[in-house]
Amino acid sequence: MQRDQMEYDVVIVGAGPSGLAAAIKLKQLNADLSVCILEKGAQVGAHILSGAVIDPIALNQLLPDWQQQAPKLATAVTSDEFFILDEDSAYPMPQMLLPSQLHNEGCFIVRLGEVCAWLAEQAESLGVEIYPGFAAAEVLYNENDPKGAVRGVATGDMGIAKNGKPKADFARGIEIIAKYTLFAEGARGSLAGDLEAKFDLRKDADPQHYGLGVKEVWQVAPEQHQLGKVQHAQGWPLDNNTSGGAFIYHLPNNQVAVGYVVHLNYQNPYLSPFDELQRFKTHPKIRGLFKGAKRIAYGARAIAEGGFQSLPKLTFPGGVLMGCSAGLLNFPRIKGTHNAMFSGIYAAEAVVEALAAGRSNDELSSYSAKLAASPVWAELESVRNVKPALSKFGTLGGTMYAGFELWLARFGIKTPWTLRSTTPDNATLRPANTVTPIKYPKPDGVLTFSKLDSLTLANVSHEHDQPSHLQLRDEAVPIICNLNEYASPESRYCPAGVYEIVELQGEQKLQINAQNCLHCKTCDIKDPQQNIHWVVPEGSGGPMYTGM
Template identity: 50%
Template sequence: MERDVMSFDVVIVGAGAAGLSAACRLKQLAQTQQTEISVCVVEKGSEVGAHIVSGAVIDPKALNELFPDWHERQAPLTVPATEDQILWLRNSTQHWTIPTWLAPKTMHNTGNYIASLGNLCRWLADQAEDLGVEIFPGFPAAEVIYHENGSVRGILTADMGLDAQNTPKSGHMPGMILEAKFTLFSEGCRGHLGKALIEKYALDQNKDPQHYAIGIKELWDIDPVKHQPGLVIHGTGWPLQGDTNGGFFLYHTDNHQIAMGLIVDLNYSNPWVSPFDECQQLKHHPVFAQYLEGGKRVSYGARAIAKGGFNSLPKMTFPGGLLIGCDAGTLNVSRIKGTHTAMKSGMLAAEAILDAMQNQQTEAISFESHFRNSWLYDELFQSKNFGPALHKLGPFWGGAFNTLEQNLFQGRFPLKLHDKKADHLQIKLAAHCLKINYPKPDGLLSFDKLSSVYLSNTNHEEDQPCHLHLHDNKQPYRVNIPLHNEPAQRFCPAGVYEVIEESSQPRLQINAQNCLHCKTCDIKDSGQNIQWLPPEGGGGPNYPNM
């Protein structure tokens, strides 16, 4: 098929914190060096920020470097974190408050801000455009294209206007080739292109497998009398049980709103676990109910989180490009933060790209030295044991180890822990696990999946190719349904996967129009049979303030 070709110096896939920071830094450095550089950012969401969901408490460290005058530029960081509470929920009614000195110091939030990451990305996009960056929302990158020598040439954007059988409809628009000297991949956690690049170039060789969690978030308008701007609550415990680990958050932000949610590690073994229902149950605990009762839920979202940390970081450079941000896994799990680290990775990538262009190199080989000499490397290195400790020792003893390492050894404990077993390999037979019967939602504090998806403003054109591919259509009927009671119907937070009971045999139905693009199915399916691919541009959630 004949396709239009557009050429740039740098193409960036994904308008998140990492990609936009890289774009801004490239333009800033080019101005300083009095040179011209063309930068293009493509974003699959209908607008910048539409697919961004995060807690979020943001450390402004990287932002201070990128735009020292961000206050004057009115960046949407207006609620400083003023108080930390760390809790252990003992059961459905009781909790312990953990003294701050008994918690890892990495969980202290003085100097940070409670904010909407989506709004921060919208602001970063404005700064990037002011610097001359071209941003194209609604254009998903469908595949990587390569030169004959195997180096990355650029990307191919997805076709628009195909029906469910991949046949062009009226108004069909073929995807374009965007070629560049360097292509940055900042798709977020479990990016489908990043996944392919890691495999092609063996970027994760001799590394621990990446580990993941699913984060579920809700935004609530609450009674102004109950509102405490700046209060940050983190904790763990009930309702999670067995080897299902994770933690919760509750942040008092501005406009009498709170952001709350639950993060569930995807290394759990019980196929009956439903992270969505765990989150709904959590809200009935008095710690949450005291704020939520009488309030109104106004938004809902979910996203997978790459939390393997330092031990799982792939090699980030390859001929013609780099992986940055959560596409590489730069989140610091010990701090429950990834925005500042993603931004810094993009800024370091920008510096390395300009080095390579000046030296006429096809790989940004100086990135490794920039990275190793940065605070980003030090921060991730110091938290290298945090995730493995929780996985191996559980939340209590793992938490005790992490407090000791972070507070006494400053993150430099001489023993290096590893977690070598991938999350999708942990699932057990349904018959060997405790079946969990979740309480029905009450419509006041807890809700069902479909009403939640409605609040995410998710929309997909119905007559388009299904973007959730099964490598083997028979695998669910051979393995997932009979052996594991199809865990996809529970680990998906949007009701995409549904088992329909029929007289001949159960049938797996994929309701792709509900998809929140969280990527959990691509990660947790035990046979790695589900592949998430981008749907038609602009499809998916439209988060206004997440």
């Protein structure tokens, strides 16, 4: 059955900050352009999860009156704390000792899903067409072009049963053809991975490195709440060889976002990022915040942390990578929304210039040039050594090195060397018989919880009768390699209980509970043999985050 086609000047994959910024800027520059956004979530913001404290610099440039239009969209940061934890105590870091890049004055606490929903309204008011619930499943290439230029994308087929056969409600996907296609899928985008392979975009880059962020939102007692307060912590419960850290952000309405990020180059296969967050909440410094509180939301998402050395080539014939698909997070600052939005703005400018010159489906080299000349590039280059320093020197040594280099940068001094980090995150696990297993306490159901209890707060839903979007390249690897050598790390690194070892007819097998999937992409990143391949499920499947 042939697929229907729709044609636009520009199609954007993903309604996150970069995709929405690009759409808005395109229409600001040329209102006559036809612009379409495909979003795999059931609504804009449904799959968006971040801390988040944002630098408003890009939002100010794109929509200067955003605070007047949406005064409740963001909460100004009112106080800022950073502390180091051991098992019993917390040691605050004086603000005067923190490099200026790590201060949050002038920044705002937001629920990023709500920001994206509001940006979508602005885009639609300008004439952008947004299609939630339609997952871009395939990149379309011009077979008659020797360079194989991207000519658009196709949405996934709907109504396919688990056995791979069409159901009664089967519908073919639609081909969205465009003069330029902008990819803004977020960290570890499946189509971005296909593009990187086809056009060899990573040949001059270090591997991308990731963290997994696990987040909860709590309704806390009024006496525990300080609107606009921002807290970050390092140290316990992680050891010195495992880097990561926690955040606590005080939102309006006596709500608090608490989260933990574990960098996915960790070595101990018994580690569970979800359970590290649960342990963090039990620290004497932290647990009082949750006295009499109620947990109201939960979610998780991978974060692209590699930074400057891990940036791929961002352009190819017919399109570009933007935002976290490109990897534009400022890792030590824990901020990427402003850079993502800037990338969308620059991509839009490059597209409008190309179309005005009568070009289409060629390489937008001016996009790369704009980024390279922008504050985004300078910002990422100035912190380029922080992530690899943590990998090389551990949490303590890496943090001390990072502080040294960031203080030099404050005075305009740039170190002449660039550290590299060439081991991908999936290759860092040690065999289970060489490490000490981590024994996590049983959840109490009041302060700490299980993964399955948490899923109800993420509002996860997938069409049950469909092929699994979590595909195994080799059915034997989960037992022969993952279980026998690494004690089944997927059963712990997944924050949704998707993977579990079960015994069937006297044999151990990996059971995949794909219906639990939060779309965090950790399995696609951390699986030791890269045997798990994440593809998009039927459109609108996944979490339905609210207030995240």
